[in-house]
Amino acid sequence: MELDYEKLQRGIYEVESLPKDFSPHHPVPDFGYNHLNTRGLLYRPVLDEHYGRHESGHIRWPGDRPFAVCLTHDVDAVSEQYLRYLRKARGARFLRRRAGWKRFKWSALHHMRHVSPRFHTRRDPLHRYEKWLAVEEQHNARSTFFFWPGWSSVSKHHPSDCTYDLSDPVVLDGQKCTVAEMIREIDRRGWEIGLHPSWYSFDDADEMKSQKDSLEEVLGHEVVSVRQHFLHHDIRVTPRVQELAGFRYDSTLGFNDNVGFRFGTCHPWKVYDPERQTPLSIVEIPLIVQDTAMLRQEKGLRLDADTALAYVLQLAGEVERVGGVLTLLWHPNAVSDPIAWSLYTTVLEKLHKRNPWFASVREIGDCWRHQS
Ligand SMILES: [Zn+2]
Structure with missing residues (x-):
């Protein structure tokens, strides 16, 4: 059957493909439920091809660059020590089996790191955030860091949620500071801070707004960009x-x-409300490549670094062909993983040679809005 491109862009296929029992308790539906995947079209921007975006130059990027690269980071954890502990706890059989332990487990873990010196080692491998800024600066790039609003700003917790607080200690440029102070410093240097809201924010406007308010209070100005944690999102x-x-x-x-x-697109668009069939004001800058989807060995594509690089470059070629945006997500904990870190620096070098406009989510969105 022929693809209906309007249905595709308006999210109707997405709604029709959702699992029947999709609810807050269902795992996030992934590519297996995607309509384009079932047609073998996941790696081609078929919507952009359909609208002839490769011929007309749909959007003009600053400096007449051929395409844009949007660099992003979801800050899921601020301490490697804590991450290790978490992985261990997640693997513990008794915790997995006894649902009744869940609530206790997460609050206990959250408080435990405040009393255990193991969580406060001075040489935490994640405490090198300046490395992200430095490597991006080399390519004149400013990325978006999505921070969650802090444990105490979230009213209902899910086991997959982040657990840090904005008062937690971190180290930036060798200086001890809090997460909140680091957020302000990254913002001051010209990088974007976006919100990484909790699992249960996806259908709760009050909760979403209060998490946004918390991050804005820390920053002292508006937050305009968002990425749902775990990509927990319901298009409806x-x-x-x-x-x-x-x-x-x-x-x-x-x-x-x-x-x-x-x-089917790598261009921003105004997301439709698929039930009311009206465009909303929220603009989507679609995510194309996530580090963990390629490199994790337990799930996803389970690639080695060379193969992952080949995937990224192939997709970059598709994005360049239609003059779109290649949005990349690398998690900040990749800084302590030699494979993921080295892949990031290689990807930036290879992409740089193709002369894209490196920009944050906000910059891409603002550029698109001014031309729409
Ligand atoms: Zn996340």
């Missing part, structure tokens, strides 16, 4: 919730276990 409600909370840009619509074009 989340865009409306994000709009009600006052966001301008979302960059959630990608995959956790694959790479490619979830909506």
Whole structure:
């Protein structure tokens, strides 16, 4: 059957493909449920091809660059020591089996790191955030760091949620500081800070707004970009919730276990409300490549570094062909993983040679809005 491109862009296929029992308790539906995947079209921007974007130069990027690269980071953890402990706890059989332990487990873990010196070692391998800024600076790039609003700003917790607080200690440029101070410093240097809201924010506008308010209080100015943690997003409600909370840009619509074009496009678009069939004001900058989808060995594509690089460059070629945006997500904990870190620096070098416009989510969104 021929693809209906309007249905594709308006999210109707996405709604039709959702698992029947999709609810907050269902795992996030991934590429297996995607309509384009079932047609073998995940790695081609078919919507952009259909609208002839490769011929007309749909959007002009600053400096007449051929395409854009949007660099992003989801800050899921601020301490490697804590991450290790968490992985161990997640693997503990008694915790996995006894649902009744869940609530206790997460709050206990959260408080434990405040009393255990193991969580406060001076040489935490994650405490090198300046490395991200330095490597991006080399390419005149400014990325978006999505921070969650802090444990105490989230009213309902899910086992997959982040657990840090904005008062937690970190180290930036060799200086001890809090997460909040680091957020302000990254912002001051010209990088973007976006919100990485909790699992249960996806259908709750009040919760989303209060998490946005918390991050804005730390920053002292507005936060305009959002990416749902775990990509926990429901096209029927989340865009409306994000709009009600006052966001301008979302960059959630990608995959956790694959790479490619979830909506057949690498161009920003105004997300539709598929139930009311009206465009919302929220603009999507779709996620194309996530580090863990390629490199994790337990799930996803389970690639080695050379093969992952080949995937990224192939997708970059597709994006360049239609003059779109290649949105990349590398988690900050990749700084302590030699394979993931080296892949990031190699990807930036290879992409730089193709002369793209490196920009944050906000910059891409603002550029698109001014031309629409
Ligand atoms: Zn996350």
